[in-house]
Amino acid sequence: MISRAGPDGEYVDDTPVALYRDLSRSREYNGWLVLALDPWMVFRKHQDPEPARSFLDNENERGSILLAGSDQGAVQAWLCQLLQERPGVFIQGNELWQEKGFALVRDYPFQNGAFTYSWVQVWPLLFRNGISSVYAPLSQTRALPPYRAGLLDATRFPEPEDWNRYGLQADILWAKMYGEERRQKKLAATERWLKDPKVQTVIANTIEWIPAHPSGVPYNTVSWESQMAWLRSSFIWQGANNAQDL
Numbered sequence: 693m694i695s696r697a698g699p700d701g702e703y704v705d706d707t708p709v710a711l712y713r714d715l716s717r718s719r720e721y722n723g724w725l726v727l728a729l730d731p732w733m734v735f736r737k738h739q740d741p742e743p744a745r746s747f748l749d750n751e752n753e754r755g756s757i758l759l760a761g762s763d764q765g766a767v768q769a770w771l772c773q774l775l776q777e778r779p780g781v782f783i784q785g786n787e788l789w790q791e792k793g794f795a796l797v798r799d800y801p802f803q804n805g806a807f808t809y810s811w812v813q814v815w816p817l818l819f820r821n822g823i824s825s826v827y828a829p830l831s832q833t834r835a836l837p838p839y840r841a842g843l844l845d846a847t848r849f850p851e852p853e854d855w856n857r858y859g860l861q862a863d864i865l866w867a868k869m870y871g872e873e874r875r876q877k878k879l880a881a882t883e884r885w886l887k888d889p890k891v892q893t894v895i896a897n898t899i900e901w902i903p904a905h906p907s908g909v910p911y912n913t914v915s916w917e918s919q920m921a922w923l924r925s926s927f928i929w930q931g932a933n934n935a936q937d938l
Contacts, residue, residue, distance in 0.1 A: 698724045698866030701930065706784040709772060711859070712928045713780070719904050723868060725886060726904040728896040729928070730863040731918045732769050733846040735833060736825040737818070743825050745850045748774075752801040758826040759797065760814045761807035767793055768931045769827060769861055773849050779857045780927050811835075819843070829863065830918045834900035834911070846917040859927040865901065 699722040701710030712721050719726045734743055747757060760766045771793055775783040783789075797806045803817060811832050818826050819840060827849060833841050851858050867886050869879040885891055892903035902910055902919045910916040922928075 694727065694865065694867045696863060696865060698864060698868070706786060707775075707782045708768060708786075708789065708931055709782050710930050711780055712864075712930075714926065715928045716923050716925050724866045725868070725883065726864055727867050727886060727892055728865040728899065728901040728903055729922055730829045730831045730901045731922055732827060732829050732849070732861040733914070733918050733921065734825050734827050734849055735818070735844050735846050735914065736823075737843050738845045740823045740825070742845075742847050743850055745852060747825065747850065748800055750799060750801055753822070754801050755803040755817070755821055756801050756824050757803075758809075758814045758817050758821075758824055759802045759806040760809050760811045760826075760828070761797065761802075762810050765931065766811075766828070767796065767807075770796060772861060772929065772931070773827070779851075779855055780859055780929075815840070830902065830915060831900045833914055841912060841914065844914050846914040846921075848921050857926040858924075859929055860921055860925045861930065862922065862928050863901075863930065864928065865895070865899065 701712045701721070715721060715726060736743065746752075759770065771789055772782065775789065775792060777783055796802070803809065809817075811828070814826055814828075815832075815836060818824055830846070833844060833846075836844075848858060848860065867883075869883050887905070889903060889905035889907035889909075892905045893908045896903040896908060897911055900911075902908070902915050902922065904922075906923050908919070910919045
């Protein structure tokens with residue numbers, strides 16, 4: 693079985709977040725294999741400076757951060773970053789999350805009307821504006837024309853300076869072997885095949901994600917930058933309602 697609706701992660705009480713610790717090292721969780729991922733990264737034009745934590749400061753020029761606010765997943769992704777107190781530790785309380793969500797575009801230098809923007813509308817702003825960045829899933833960049841995608845660099849969401857480890861938000865493609873005992877040899881062979889980096893590269897390129905295996909070949913520069921961030925991460929998190937079957 694191959695699915696985005698894999699195993700339940702480590703749910704944090706009273707938050708919309710599920711954690712998978714040390715996933716980049718094991719690439720397995722409760723008997724499920726990780727085949728490919730769609731990490732969220734901060735994308736910017738390659739001539740622009742890499743954003744520091746100060747990019748959150750509201751005195752920065754409005755529109756220096758771009759938000760596809762009509763996508764609730766994008767809003768939740770931002771809230772997860774802003775309400776992460778320490779690596780893998782998120783502020784609890786649904787009311788606080790809702791309150792922070794309503795105040796998001798007031799408290800940070802997003803573009804005017806950010807809650808009305810779709811992804812299709814955000815990308816032209818990135819290339820037209822001065823220094824700006826957008827926090828987005830890698831797969832969104834694969835919809836861009838190659839001449840646009842080639843102008844991008846990808847970095848992790850900037851953490852506080854005193855953090856010594858980090859996690860990533862990512863959608864995950866999982867696989868799990870099911871079958872009777874008499875079919876174990878075939879299932880074991882299928883599992884070995886799915887763990888092969890070449891196979892994972894083909895799967896990842898088909899769905900425009902990155903391969904989970906460290907020897908998998910990323911599609912382009914921003915895919916490579918995203919893959920390096922995945923391989924060095926201490927944990928992966930997801931919004932509690934983000935997983936679904938393919």
